[in-house]
Amino acid sequence: MLHEKINNLNFEKLPYAYDALEPYIDAQTMELHYSKHHNGYFNKLQNAAKGTEVENMTLNDVFKNISKYPKGIRNNGGGHFNHNLFWSVMGPDKGGQPSGKLMEAINKHFGSFDEFKEKFEKAALGRFGSGWAWLIVKDDKSIAITDTPNQDNPLMDVVDENGMPILGIDVWEHAYYLKYQNRRPEYVSAFWNVVNWEEVSRRYEELI
Numbered sequence: 263m264l265h266e267k268i269n270n271l272n273f274e275k276l277p278y279a280y281d282a283l284e285p286y287i288d289a290q291t292m293e294l295h296y297s298k299h300h301n302g303y304f305n306k307l308q309n310a311a312k313g314t315e316v317e318n319m320t321l322n323d324v325f326k327n328i329s330k331y332p333k334g335i336r337n338n339g340g341g342h343f344n345h346n347l348f349w350s351v352m353g354p355d356k357g358g359q360p361s362g363k364l365m366e367a368i369n370k371h372f373g374s375f376d377e378f379k380e381k382f383e384k385a386a387l388g389r390f391g392s393g394w395a396w397l398i399v400k401d402d403k404s405i406a407i408t409d410t411p412n413q414d415n416p417l418m419d420v421v422d423e424n425g426m427p428i429l430g431i432d433v434w435e436h437a438y439y440l441k442y443q444n445r446r447p448e449y450v451s452a453f454w455n456v457v458n459w460e461e462v463s464r465r466y467e468e469l470i
C-alpha cells in the first residue's frame with residue numbers, strides 16, 4: 263500500500279464486520295468511520311492527486327517530502343494510510359499482550375508492558391484536539407511512542423520524530439464520540455481489548 267502508485271491504490275475492505283469490535287468500539291461508529299470518514303479521505307486523495315505528479319508516486323515517497331505538497335495531499339494521504347493501519351492493528355477476540363521479539367523490545371525500552379501502556383495512553387490523551395498516538399520503529403530499529411496532529415504521521419517530514427508506525431490509535435472525536443462522548447480516556451483504555459498484537463508483531467519483525 264505504502265509502496266504502490268497512488269492511482270493504483272484501492273479502498274480496501276474492512277477486515278472484519280462493523281460490529282466485530284463491540285462492545286469496545288460500537289458498530290455505528292465503525293460504519294461511519296470506515297464508510298464515510300476513511301472513504302472520504304481515500305476519494306479526496308485520488309481527486310487531489312489526479313493530473314499531478316503525485317498520482318504516479320507512492321505514499322511513502324510523498325510522505326517523505328510532504329512539506330512540498332498541497333494540504334489536500336497531506337491530510338487525505340495521511341488519512342488513508344493512517345486508517346488502513348488502524349483497521350489492521352485491531353480485531354475481534356484480540357487484546358492481551360504481545361509476545362516474542364516485540365515484547366522483548368517493549369520490556370527493554372519501557373521497563374514493562376504496563377509502563378508502555380501508560381506512556382502510550384498519555385500520548386493519546388495528551389494529543390490536544392484531533393490526531394493520533396503511535397508506536398514506531400525508528401531507523402536505528404529502536405521503538406518509541408509519538409503523537410501527531412490531524413492526519414499527520416511519523417513517516418512525514420513535518421513531524422518531530424520519524425519512524426515506521428506499527429500501532430496507532432485514532433483520537434479524533436469521530437473515532438469515539440457516539441459511544442464515549444467526551445470521555446477519551448475510556449475509549450483509549452478500551453482500545454487495549456481490540457489490539458491485534460500478532461499483526462503489530464508481524465509489522466515489527468519485518469523492520470528489524
Ligand code: MN3
Nearest residue numbers: 299432434437
Ligand atoms: Mn478517523
